[in-house]
Amino acid sequence: MAFYEWLQRPALPQPPPIEPREHDLFGNIEAVPKKAGKPKAGSRPVFKFEMPDGAPYVLAGLYSEWRPRKGSDDPPLDTFSIVTTEANELTDPIHDRMPVILHPRDYDRWLNDYDESRPPIDLLRPYESEGMTMTPANRLVGNVRNNGPEMLNSA
Template structure:
């Protein structure tokens, strides 16, 4: 899954990467968590003559998609991720997949190595060659009972590649820059036409850096959470040992 990520590039760098007009100034965000606002880019209206930018627009969405048909959000789970394998069939995502595909810019993401079913060593996973990535995203506009609207979103995940699988079995889908237009084009590109983009990146695309458990707390938002951590040795499974000659004869083990 993808439950935390970071966006530390400048607004100018982010705007150039996404191909959108100038963004408002915002500080680097080192620990973006579910329910917080995240930056996303979608297909926009055609630009005026003479513009060299693609038809894209930036927006802020709440991380945690809420389908339009939900009646009571208190009884609905927080959908921060959508599995690529079922995104066309799931009622929660299929409408957004057809009409509201998006790009979510990031400098990298965090993942925790599972240890005995518990959240273990955290890793900061970033592009090995530097720069930014764009995760495949979906957006739904939810109308609250009071009449106000809220834009919500989710990040699509896929099976982890061999470079990440030892940490976690899922990873976010990365859309290559050359495929931005095709992914965002919901007018001429049917969902089935872009399924080929929902695959893992090559195994050496990311590098995984162990970090301290400061990232575990949402309240920790500074760059110190990306400082190199110490990987604790994995506990060995205790094996059954044969009793020594001087052990009590009544021992069963």
């Protein structure tokens, strides 16, 4: 399990794009020579953030069911949002925010009723940098035409 962030800080050095022959990402096809020039829109490097052992983790989220007005034929709509917080030291060079990652000890407090005098706002903090890893992600990530397990492989 991982989350991905695209480079939001353009002053940082950017790695070169992956060419078609690299890492067999596109099968056995020849690379087409490219003209040098500005990077295309959407070609920013993408990075993968995960636990060092690849273990799954839990993101803080908010769930709500939107109900249409009385008399409407529209069905209810389930909505979900991932809660973000400021970046930790690992994610900060790439992006100024990151998802809130909950520790197992905090699951029950986040998910269940809590004391109204002490809402779980203190859980909305950056996860410890030393508990995560960052690697360049596969450049296939972020294109809706791409879908498959090969996208999980790092660049």
